[in-house]
Amino acid sequence: MFFTVKKKDTRSRARAGVIQTAHGNIETPIFMPVGTLGGVKGVLTRDLEATIKARIILGNTYHLYLRPGTGVISKAGGLHRFNGWNKPILTDSGGFQVFSLSHRRKIKPEEGVWFQSHIDGSRHLFSPEKVMDIQRQIGADIVMAFDECTPYPCEHEYAEKSMNITQHWLQRCIDRFDSTTGHYGYEQTLFPIVQGSVYRDLRIRAAEFAKSLNRDGYAIGGVSVGEPVELMYEMTDICCQILPETAPRYLMGVGTPVNILENIALGVDMFDCVMPTRNGRNGMIFTWNGILNMRNEKWKDDFSPICARSSLMEDKVHSKAFLRHLYVSGEMLGPMLGSLHNLNFYLELVTVARQKIMEGTFLEWKQNIVPVLGNKM
């Protein structure tokens, strides 16, 4: 994997770059649609590629390990072959899901985490080594280290202890990853994850440790878990000041359109979040004019296009009234259109952000657009 910075903003830490992977190039900053089980909920792969122009999607190790299972994915020849998506894929480590979804989890620092499947209650162990092996079988271009994502709020003592375990696991992940090779004939790369909750001292230590490992890219985890937005930006800021400028920085699980622009300004290159698809399914859509609750009575006979400024054909062909009708009537077309629209908007957002960085007008543009994007209608 190679990363090239094409342009640095002079008035913020925003940068425009290109990540080269075995499955193609990714222009940054980028948003990665979440394909939990291999497919992005509500969006055909064809639309993901040709309509939304997604460049990389994210798969969830925890979910894919349970269904369809690594046996099936291996037999298919890896996730790209299994899901029919031939562009880059990133997989998370399963750490987040083990702690948020599974039952009766038990952390044993030397072993890993024992947990029960949220589907059938079956018992499993995720160790740093096992998670590397699973991600080798899945065959993602970018694989993530196994970590504990601390909740918010979280005492300093617990956060420090957890960070120490995460760093211990990180070293084991690297040892395993570097002593194995990809199963499918192309290169994979491993990103460390910087944890440390909302504590400056812990974030600094974790970022310095990650940096010392000299990897192709780095992730910042444990943000957007309920903390005030100012703390999120503060933690991103600290981490981005330490993590090397020569590698992409991935802020995990973030966020709203405003969050994304603010974090781009702090030096983040990669984002993922379930928000565009999850909120899209529920009737909340993100537009250049702000956030629209499409179930609202006010759209009942508003026959203006969903979003006239959008590049998406559906946003121009269909009216707000029709979209509202679909949601209110429980038609699956509503969630489909909402997901397609939101992902298209997120990809448009990072594409325009990149243009503005290239043109040298990013900060001014961001300051003008942020108050509008945050509007709720």
Added chain:
Amino acid sequence: MFFTVKKKDTRSRARAGVIQTAHGNIETPIFMPVGTLGGVKGVLTRDLEATIKARIILGNTYHLYLRPGTGVISKAGGLHRFNGWNKPILTDSGGFQVFSLSHRRKIKPEEGVWFQSHIDGSRHLFSPEKVMDIQRQIGADIVMAFDECTPYPCEHEYAEKSMNITQHWLQRCIDRFDSTTGHYGYEQTLFPIVQGSVYRDLRIRAAEFAKSLNRDGYAIGGVSVGEPVELMYEMTDICCQILPETAPRYLMGVGTPVNILENIALGVDMFDCVMPTRNGRNGMIFTWNGILNMRNEKWKDDFSPICARSSLMEDKVHSKAFLRHLYVSGEMLGPMLGSLHNLNFYLELVTVARQKIMEGTFLEWKQNIVPVLGNKM
């Protein structure tokens, strides 16, 4: 509306034709995807038009009357404007839904049918005149007469009484329809519906009556309601022998791929059915090799394409194993792909049937393909 027969099969009553409407031409035989509430469940309008190449869709008067309501549709400028579908639309009369979905319905021959909404229990009256007015407001290119669709089994006495009411209502529908004009500047046309349950004498009387009204097209209703398939074909056969050759014949709510081919052979030109979308949502897909239950364990590691002979990109890009995984995991992409696939298959089926009619090889082709299409895997 004009109908031209382009070619008659010499060994069956199958024919290839063209229906001209204000919203474009329809080559027949045709299958009409069902867009109950204005949109076809699980399929984007763009895919309906460009991918599946649907030429006409069906809307449900009962559903659209309740949600979004004729007020909203009128204000939008008709259903084509409201749902963004600019090709022909046919609306059913609501008769079938009033009898199958609504609560506490009460037939009063002179008034119509009082019923309670299945959504909120509110009371409504559908009279022949009101149903014509609603369909004028919806603005479908082809509107259907208000009828009672008798259940199966059904005593001769009830079937005859019901048919008499349907014919009385039909005359009232025609009177109202012919004394009004379209609201949106284009022509609409009204099809009578031939009822009569499974009784030859009633079907003959009903078909003769319909024929005497000299309309642009005719529908056969009250089949595919649970009767043996031989009775369905017998009733279609009787009706098609009587209904004029110069007008399109629409068999309502039919059916499986085999049903469609058999009825084409009997002289039917138009079909609609929820089967491709409903079964597609549930994991049953129709292919040139037969019917596949995609939830079956046997597809777990079958990485062959969903359907190699299909014209649909998704059928070639995605494997049976991936599609099974989506259904089993409860991902909405499964129902989406299943619906898209099935509708594409139904449209392919009638398109190939038309080619075979044009080439003069329809009957031979049908006899070879029917046993294969009926296979269950």
